[in-house]
Amino acid sequence: MSLLHTAFFYSSAYKTNQLPIEGIPEICFLGRSNSGKSSAINLITNKKKLAFSSKTPGRTRLINMFALKQNINSDICGYLVDLPGYGYSNLPNSEQKNLEITIINYIQNRKSIRGFILLLDIRRGITNLDRYLIDLIEPLNKNLIILLTKVDKLNREQFIKTKKDIEQNLSFIKNPFEVISFSATKKIGITETTTSIEKLILNNKELIL
Numbered sequence: 220m221s222l223l224h225t226a227f228f229y230s231s232a233y234k235t236n237q238l239p240i241e242g243i244p245e246i247c248f249l250g251r252s253n254s255g256k257s258s259a260i261n262l263i264t265n266k267k268k269l270a271f272s273s274k275t276p277g278r279t280r281l282i283n284m285f286a287l288k289q290n291i292n293s294d295i296c297g298y299l300v301d302l303p304g305y306g307y308s309n310l311p312n313s314e315q316k317n318l319e320i321t322i323i324n325y326i327q328n329r330k331s332i333r334g335f336i337l338l339l340d341i342r343r344g345i346t347n348l349d350r351y352l353i354d355l356i357e358p359l360n361k362n363l364i365i366l367l368t369k370v371d372k373l374n375r376e377q378f379i380k381t382k383k384d385i386e387q388n389l390s391f392i393k394n395p396f397e398v399i400s401f402s403a404t405k406k407i408g409i410t411e412t413t414t415s416i417e418k419l420i421l422n423n424k425e426l427i428l
Contacts, residue, residue, distance in 0.1 A: 222287055222417050226264040226299060229286040235324045238282065241331040244420045245284075245298045249322065249352065250338030252304035255368035258403035259338060260285070260301060263413050270301050280318060282325065287420065297333075297420035300325075306348050326355050334362030334419040336412075341367040341381055341400075345388050353392060363396040364415055365389065371402040 232238050250256045260270035269285060283301040288294070302325060303318050326332075335356055339345060356363060367385065370378055378400075386398060397415060401408035 221265070221413055222289060222297075222420065223263050223299070223413055224265045225288050226266060226269060226285040228269065229284045229295075229298065231281040231283050233281060234321060235282070235328065238325075238329070239284065239298075241329065243295055243298060243331060244333040245300050245329065245331045246334050246336060246416050246419060247300045247302060247325070247329075247332055248336045248338065249302045249326075250304060250366075250368075251306040251340070251343070251346065251348065254304065254338040254340050255366075255401075255403055256301065256304060256338050259336075259366060259368065259401060259412070260299060262403045262406065263409060263416070264299070280314070282321065298331075299416075300332075305352075306346065322352075323355065326352070327359075332359075332361055334364065334416070336364050336366060336416070338366045338368050338401075339385065341370050341378070341385065342372055344381070344385050350391075357392065357394060360394060362419055363392070363394065364412070365396060365398045366401040366408070366412065367398060368401050368403070370400045370407060371405040 230239060248256050248260060257270035261267055264285070270283065280303045282303065285299040286295045287297040287299070289296055302322055305318060305322060337349065337352065339349060367382060373381060382400065399408045399411045401412060
């Protein structure tokens with residue numbers, strides 16, 4: 220069984236100082252509201268309702284942590300961390316600012332992060348907010364996987380052209396990164412995503428903080 224299929228809800232937090240003590244590898248999922256983040260987490264963990272998904276963008280404002288175990292009797296060996304979606308303009312300015320602070324604090328200060336999964340809706344491409352977050356991630360020298368989500372919404376010709384354009388727009392990234400085409404609806408990219416995440420968690424899983 221895949222390690223990710225052992226995922227279970229562990230905790231939620233409004234602020235980073237409410238998170239568990241560091242020391243266990245964390246894989247951070249981040250993306251714009253409606254980028255398909257919750258659907259991706261539910262698919263790779265093989266649990267339909269693990270990650271909360273709201274039909275109203277911007278409603279999920281907590282950091283949610285899902286724990287992983289190699290077997291039922293073992294200690295927790297990793298966390299999947301679902302950050303609040305960003306970029307939803309209908310939120311009050313004060314709430315947008317609080318979300319921004321929470322996301323930035325987690326990215327810059329959480330030493331247990333082993334890698335980032337940035338989800339981009341392939342139809343939207345990369346936005347200024349996405350670039351901003353990548354600029355925050357780059358100096359940290361952490362692993363970065365970019366999931367191009369909702370690829371089933373494009374025909375083959377559109378997909379090839381759009382993916383090429385996005386990869387060109389990502390050329391500003393200096394560190395190595397991985398791009399995976401993904402669709403929760405058509406179950407595209409599950410194996411590649413799962414394999415990459417499990418490697419990040421299990422390789423040298425003990426952290427020295």
